[in-house]
Amino acid sequence: MTAEVVDRIEVSYRVSIGNAAEVAEAIRVEQTIEFPFDLAPEWIQETVVGRIENISENNVTVSYNPGVAGGGITQLLNVLWGNVSLFPGVRITGLRLPDSYLAGFRGPRFGIKGLRDLLNAPTGPLMCTAVKPMGTDPQGLGEIAAIIARAGFHIIKDDHGLADQPWARWTERTRVIAEHVKQARQEAGTNALYMPSLNVPADRLLDAAHEAKAAGAGALLVLPGVSGFDAMRMLADDDALALPIMAHPSFLGSNVVNPDQGIDHGILFGTLMRLAGADISIFPNYGGRFSFSPAECAQIKDLCHTPLGSINPSWPSPGGGMTLDRLDELTEFYGSDVALLIGGALHRGDLATNARAMVDALSA
Amino acid sequence: MTAEVVDRIEVSYRVSIGNAAEVAEAIRVEQTIEFPFDLAPEWIQETVVGRIENISENNVTVSYNPGVAGGGITQLLNVLWGNVSLFPGVRITGLRLPDSYLAGFRGPRFGIKGLRDLLNAPTGPLMCTAVKPMGTDPQGLGEIAAIIARAGFHIIKDDHGLADQPWARWTERTRVIAEHVKQARQEAGTNALYMPSLNVPADRLLDAAHEAKAAGAGALLVLPGVSGFDAMRMLADDDALALPIMAHPSFLGSNVVNPDQGIDHGILFGTLMRLAGADISIFPNYGGRFSFSPAECAQIKDLCHTPLGSINPSWPSPGGGMTLDRLDELTEFYGSDVALLIGGALHRGDLATNARAMVDALSA
Numbered sequence: 094m095t096a097e098v099v100d101r102i103e104v105s106y107r108v109s110i111g112n113a114a115e116v117a118e119a120i121r122v123e124q125t126i127e128f129p130f131d132l133a134p135e136w137i138q139e140t141v142v143g144r145i146e147n148i149s150e151n152n153v154t155v156s157y158n159p160g161v162a163g164g165g166i167t168q169l170l171n172v173l174w175g176n177v178s179l180f181p182g183v184r185i186t187g188l189r190l191p192d193s194y195l196a197g198f199r200g201p202r203f204g205i206k207g208l209r210d211l212l213n214a215p216t217g218p219l220m221c222t223a224v225k226p227m228g229t230d231p232q233g234l235g236e237i238a239a240i241i242a243r244a245g246f247h248i249i250k251d252d253h254g255l256a257d258q259p260w261a262r263w264t265e266r267t268r269v270i271a272e273h274v275k276q277a278r279q280e281a282g283t284n285a286l287y288m289p290s291l292n293v294p295a296d297r298l299l300d301a302a303h304e305a306k307a308a309g310a311g312a313l314l315v316l317p318g319v320s321g322f323d324a325m326r327m328l329a330d331d332d333a334l335a336l337p338i339m340a341h342p343s344f345l346g347s348n349v350v351n352p353d354q355g356i357d358h359g360i361l362f363g364t365l366m367r368l369a370g371a372d373i374s375i376f377p378n379y380g381g382r383f384s385f386s387p388a389e390c391a392q393i394k395d396l397c398h399t400p401l402g403s404i405n406p407s408w409p410s411p412g413g414g415m416t417l418d419r420l421d422e423l424t425e426f427y428g429s430d431v432a433l434l435i436g437g438a439l440h441r442g443d444l445a446t447n448a449r450a451m452v453d454a455l456s457a
Numbered sequence: 458m459t460a461e462v463v464d465r466i467e468v469s470y471r472v473s474i475g476n477a478a479e480v481a482e483a484i485r486v487e488q489t490i491e492f493p494f495d496l497a498p499e500w501i502q503e504t505v506v507g508r509i510e511n512i513s514e515n516n517v518t519v520s521y522n523p524g525v526a527g528g529g530i531t532q533l534l535n536v537l538w539g540n541v542s543l544f545p546g547v548r549i550t551g552l553r554l555p556d557s558y559l560a561g562f563r564g565p566r567f568g569i570k571g572l573r574d575l576l577n578a579p580t581g582p583l584m585c586t587a588v589k590p591m592g593t594d595p596q597g598l599g600e601i602a603a604i605i606a607r608a609g610f611h612i613i614k615d616d617h618g619l620a621d622q623p624w625a626r627w628t629e630r631t632r633v634i635a636e637h638v639k640q641a642r643q644e645a646g647t648n649a650l651y652m653p654s655l656n657v658p659a660d661r662l663l664d665a666a667h668e669a670k671a672a673g674a675g676a677l678l679v680l681p682g683v684s685g686f687d688a689m690r691m692l693a694d695d696d697a698l699a700l701p702i703m704a705h706p707s708f709l710g711s712n713v714v715n716p717d718q719g720i721d722h723g724i725l726f727g728t729l730m731r732l733a734g735a736d737i738s739i740f741p742n743y744g745g746r747f748s749f750s751p752a753e754c755a756q757i758k759d760l761c762h763t764p765l766g767s768i769n770p771s772w773p774s775p776g777g778g779m780t781l782d783r784l785d786e787l788t789e790f791y792g793s794d795v796a797l798l799i800g801g802a803l804h805r806g807d808l809a810t811n812a813r814a815m816v817d818a819l820s821a
Contacts, residue, residue, distance in 0.1 A: 126590035127616050128801040133590050141592035141624070161591065164620030164627065165658045167683045171618050171707050175683075178710030179741055181748045226490035226497050227525065228505035252491050254535050256528030260505070263528065294529045295688040299660075319531045319539075321685035324659040343535050346542030351715040377543055384545045413543075437492040 100191030101144070101156035104173060108151045109353040110182025117145050117153040120183070123176045125161050154187065159194040166198075166323040166369055174348075174356060185356045188364055195402030199330050201372040203337045204405025205398075205430050208372055211337065212247050212284045218424055219432040220452060221248040221339075221373075221410060222439055224270060227255060231266040235273035237444065242277035242285035244448035248373075248432065249274060250314045251290035253341040263293060264304065271309035286311030288339060291328070295320065302328050302336075312337040315371070318344035322369040329370025339410065339432075340371035350384055358389040363396025367407045373432045378411030378423070387426070394427050408432040417447070420454050464555030465508070465520035468537060472515045473717040474546025481509050481517040484547070487540045489525050518551065523558040530562075530687040530733055538712075538720060549720045552728055559766030563694050565736040567701045568769025569762075569794050572736055575701065576611050576648045582788055583796040584816060585612040585703075585737075585774060586803055588634060591619060595630040599637035601808065606641035606649035608812030612737075612796065613638060614678045615654035617705040627657060628668065635673035650675030652703060655692070659684065666692050666700075676701040679735070682708035686733040693734025703774065703796075704735035714748055722753040727760025731771045737796045742775030742787070751790070758791050772796040781811070784818050 108116045121143030122130050130138060140158060147154040162172045177183055201207075209215055222241055224234045238249050251270070257263040267289045274287040289310050293301045298320060302313055313336050315325040329338050342362065348355045349362075356365075358376070366374040374397060379387045390411060397409040409427060412434030423433060433455075439447045472480045485507030486494050494502060504522060511518040526536045541547055565571075573579055586605055588598045602613050615634070621627040631653045638651040653674050657665045662684060666677055677700050679689040693702050706726065712719045713726075720729075722740070730738040738761060743751045754775060761773045773791060776798030787797060797819075803811045 125618065126592065127587070127618065128590035129805060132801070132804050133592070137590060137592035141590070160623045161618075162620075163622040164656060167656050167658065167680070168618065168620035168622075170683050171620070171656065171680070174710075175618065175680075175707035176710075178682075178708050179706060179714060179748065180710070181714045223491070226492035226501060226505070228490065228497070228501035254489065254491065254525075254532065254539065256526075256532035256535070258527040258532075259524045292528060292531050292535065294531065295685055295691040296663075316531070316535070316539075318542075319534050319685060319687075321659055321683060321688060323683075324685060324688070327659040342543060343539035344542050346538075346540075346544070347711040347715065347719045350543060350545045351711065351718055354715055355711045384543065437496070440496050441493060 099158055100193050102159055102162060102172070102191065102194060103146065103154055103156045103187070103189040104185060105152060105154045105187030107184045107186045108153060108182060113151045113153050114148050116180070116183060117148060117155060120177055121145060121155045124172050125157065127176070152186070159191065162194070166326055169368070170322060182353055184354055185360055188360050190402070192402045195404060198368050198404060199370065200367050200404030201370055201407050202329055202335060203372045204407060207405065208337055208408065212286070214247060214284070217429050217455060219247040219408065220245070220455060221250065221432050221434045222246055223250050223252045223436055225252040225437065227252060227258065228260050231261050231269035234261060234266060235269045238270045238287060239273040239277040240445045241448050242274045242283055243281040244445060245283045245452040246285055246448060248286050248288055248312060248339070250288040250339060253290050253292060253314060253316060253343055255290050256292040263301070267305050267310060268308045275309050286337065288312040288314045290314045291320065292316060295324070298324055299327070302334055306334055306336060310336070312339065314339050314341055316341045316343045317366070317369060318342065322365065325371060326369045337372045338370055339373040339375060340366045341375050357392060358385065359392030359396035362393045364401065367397065367401060367404055371407055373408040373410045375410040375412055375434060377413035378415060394431070398430060410434050412436060417451055417454065420451070463522055463524070464557050466523055466526060466536070466555065466558060467510065467518055467520045467551070467553040468549060469516060469518045469551030471548045471550045472517060472546060477515045477517050478512050480544070480547060481512060481519060484541055485509060485519045488536050489521065491540070516550070523555065526558070530690055533732070534686060546717055548718055549724055552724050554766070556766045559768060562732050562768060563734065564731050564768030565702070565734055565771050566693055566699060567736045568771060571769070572701055572772065576650070578611060578648070581793050581819060583611040583772065584609070584819060585614065585796050585798045586610055587614050587616045587800055589616040589801065591616060591622065592624050595625050595633035598625060598630060599633045602634045602651060603637040603641040604809045605812050606638045606647055607645040608809060609645070609647045609816040610649055610812060612650050612652055612676060612703070614652040614703060617654050617656060617678060617680060617707055619654050620656040627665070631669050631674060632672045639673050650701065652676040652678045654678045655684065656680060659688070662688055663691070666698055670698055670700060674700070676703065678703050678705055680705045680707045681730070681733060682706065686729065689735060690733045701736045702734055703737040703739060704730045705739050721756060722749065723756030723760035726757045728765065731761065731765060731768055735771055737772040737774045739774045739776055739798060741777035742779060758795070762794060774798050776800060781815055781818065784815070
């Protein structure tokens with residue numbers, strides 16, 4: 094294998110502290126051999142160390158031999174943002190992965206078409222919401238879920254913070270909510286999927302996913318910033334589970350919200366979430382209670398949808414302080430391949446009335 | 458359980474964007490119920506929602522019912538830095554965990570005393586280094602490891618980026634290096650522990666750790682930013698493994714390097730790494746090729762060592778561009794309970810001579 098004949102991984106960085114050429118030199122070594130360049134054998138200098146492809150003002154592009162990123166998502170994350178995450182003033186602004194490398198990833202099992210088929214929702218946005226607030230007992234959460242399922246929402250997830258609290262233990266809560274959603278689906282003829290939060294210890298993750306499926310859960314909420322991106326990939330690739338997966342951005346914010354440091358929003362919440370198997374990727378919508386700009390949200394949408402080897406496109410899922418009166422604006426902005434996540438606002442007034450109004454508004 | 462009788466988790470935040478009181482109001486709701494406060498039942502407002510304990514200029518302290526963080530490290534990370542990680546201009550500057558909550562965590566199995574006993578190193582810093590560079594075949598890496606083991610280093614880890622690359626596959630590399638270190642120990646009468654990088658897929662993690670132990674590895678390198686903090690805790694708690702664990706900061710940098718956003722260095726690399734079972738916590742030393750300041754490094758050292766319920770203290774492990782001529786300065790700065798991590802500089806000139814000189818310098 095020589096540096097000349099392989100398709101290479103290309104990463105673009107914006108450098109806002111220090112000299113761009115010097116930082117690029119540091120990056121191409123730091124992300125590969127972590128060793129004085131001049132002491133490395135010549136073939137390692139040429140084949141293993143990253144190669145500077147371009148420097149234009151403070152933007153640099155470094156390419157890597159895909160062999161460097163061998164071993165799956167864990168090592169891809171290292172190559173992209175392992176030690177460089179510790180550099181101030183460096184941000185990943187571009188990522189190009191060759192098809193030959195992408196072929197090693199399955200990506201979202203369902204993606205846009207698969208989830209539309211599963212939900213019998215051939216057109217229009219998906220309607221998603223969360224059962225909450227924390228503190229409510231399993232029966233109470235189940236009743237909330239049932240009301241929303243009857244109204245025709247597509248996905249009803251646990252609030253991601255529902256874990257194993259004294260007010261609602263994980264196993265009982267999952268079982269009770271799944272039962273309520275199942276009954277509501279049957280009564281109302283809807284297709285709602287209940288999605289428990291896999292906010293569980295690492296040694297429980299796979300078993301908990303299977304227990305949830307056995308209890309009737311139709312999808313899974315995963316927290317890759319907490320559980321690891323490859324743990325999500327493991328769940329997505331599990332043929333015995335074969336459930337849609339929604340990724341929550343918990344603990345990942347610092348990677349994107351500092352404009353001169355981190356990873357561009359679309360690369361993290363679009364590309365990397367797809368590689369790690371997320372059918373749906375949650376992020377805070379612009380104009381909500383968080384900080385993302387319209388341009389950042391548009392980048393996420395684009396990188397959820399754009400071709401990526403043979404990997405399925407995914408659903409961008411803007412959430413965080415969404416309200417009924419923004420439905421038109423959001424379907425205009427995101428298009429129809431979007432999973433709208435409506436939260437607490439649904440509970441102001443009568444939940445059943447609000448949920449029904451939301452579904453009606455979107456169907457119109 | 459009422460808000461009055463439980464020991465509470467206290468988190469201090471520095472707010473540099475927006476009004477501190479308003480941000481504190483948002484945080485105490487966002488990290489718990491994610492629901493309009495006024496719509497929550499009164500008992501949930503009082504018992505489940507966080508409580509503002511103090512506001513002083515732009516510093517706020519919010520306390521949480523430990524029940525909110527029920528379910529282990531995954532939910533503790535959510536409560537501390539789940540959604541708030543998406544807030545610009547907020548940084549965690551303080552964390553107080555009650556002993557009753559800490560009792561749910563085992564922490565580092567060995568800690569400072571346990572690792573000294575295991576290594577028969579009753580005094581002085583530990584000497585650690587990495588086998589590198591990537592691209593070297595298993596035999597070549599094994600020979601490097603053997604030279605270092607013979608010189609009397611305590612810990613010989615894989616470079617964290619060694620995964621399953623074409624030049625050195627994980628299983629063969631681990632076996633070959635472990636054999637070399639074992640033989641070198643026997644020949645030289647030293648106690649070096651070989652520590653493979655568990656940079657492996659999530660569904661291989663636990664098995665890989667056990668395979669490494671069976672092959673002769675004496676410790677494990679874990680990447681909690683990639684594999685998840687609770688995955689590290691799982692390995693640390695495994696009584697059938699019972700190996701010392703070193704945590705690498707890969708992919709975690711954005712959480713600390715932006716001064717007005719993120720988590721204070723000591724809380725992440727000291728407190729949270731200890732909770733998640735790291736006996737040794739690697740971070741970039743001041744004055745090396747990264748960016749941490751002396752004050753930030755001192756904070757890490759302090760929070761590795763300070764009492765934390767019944768949880769063992771851990772070894773701060775400053776690395777990143779360390780050189781021989783800084784040994785005196787570093788033992789002065791960190792004291793003797795430090796695991797010095799020397800990297801590529803050891804290879805400039807003759808490795809055996811340099812390694813020997815390093816051990817001699819430290820013993821003197």
